[in-house]
Amino acid sequence: MFQLIQSLKLIDVKSTLSGIHPEIAQTSVRIGIGFNNLSVLLSTWKALTAYKI
Known part of the structure; x- marks a missing residue:
């Protein structure tokens, strides 16, 4: 998942x-994968309403 986000x-693409x-x-x-940026x-509901999709 994190490799996809980096790609x-x-x-x-944000x-x-x-x-x-x-x-x-x-x-x-713990393994060094951060959520910075x-x-x-x-x-999912909050994500959809935050971006008004």
């Missing part, structure tokens, strides 16, 4: 993650 950045379980977020940070929202 999308190369073509100037990604938003939503609904990530705390365990996944903690593991990601990435929009993270609590749920």
Whole structure:
């Protein structure tokens, strides 16, 4: 997933993650994958309403 996000950045696509379980977020940070410069929202509903899709 994070490789896909990095690849999308190369073509100037901004990604938003939503609904990530705390365990996944903690593991990601623990192994050195940060969420810097990435929009993270609590749920898919919040992501959809935030961008008015």
